[in-house]
Amino acid sequence: MKNIRQILFLLACLVSLAASAQWQWTDNDGRKVFSDRAPPADVLEKNILKRPGMTAKTTVNTDAPSPAVSPVAAASGAQNAASAPKLSGIDKELADKKKKTEEAQAAQRKAEQEKVVKAKVENCARAKQAKASFDSGVRVSRINEKGEREVLDDTARANEVKRIQAIMNSDCQ
Numbered sequence: 001m002k003n004i005r006q007i008l009f010l011l012a013c014l015v016s017l018a019a020s021a022q023w024q025w026t027d028n029d030g031r032k033v034f035s036d037r038a039p040p041a042d043v044l045e046k047n048i049l050k051r052p053g054m055t056a057k058t059t060v061n062t063d064a065p066s067p068a069v070s071p072v073a074a075a076s077g078a079q080n081a082a083s084a085p086k087l088s089g090i091d092k093e094l095a096d097k098k099k100k101t102e103e104a105q106a107a108q109r110k111a112e113q114e115k116v117v118k119a120k121v122e123n124c125a126r127a128k129q130a131k132a133s134f135d136s137g138v139r140v141s142r143i144n145e146k147g148e149r150e151v152l153d154d155t156a157r158a159n160e161v162k163r164i165q166a167i168m169n170s171d172c173q
Helices: 002-020 071-083 092-135 154-171
Strands: 023-026 032-035 048-050 141-143 149-151
Touching: 092 154
Parallel strands: none
Antiparallel strands: 023 032, 023 048, 141 149
């Protein structure tokens, strides 16, 4: 009868050890979560309230178990700590991807700026050439919508010179 009591007492102690192997953390909504598995990686370290084999709000020291913790609890705590994901605070792969994305975007912006500058230089050269043609006094003719050739009169010529000068002012800087 004495042995049965000791076995029951031992079983009760083992059940309490299993209950102490629980994780407790606060999720993003502020609710307490209890689990026998480690929290997901997106849970911050400060939100972890309890780890297996440790008391509430203590940190895990995997180098040496504290003397207040029983050897069985220390072994299970070390085992769970070893199986828990290591959170360094910075994900190197994510940082590398972010850096590469930023570099690619910067290169794309630079290429677009170079394309705009090249177009402005080309427009400037064309405007200067057209202005020289209008300033030379030679008659200038165009093809209208019907496909007929028409010579510009003085008002149309003056309007075209103003338009060309505006292009030169904006693109030849």
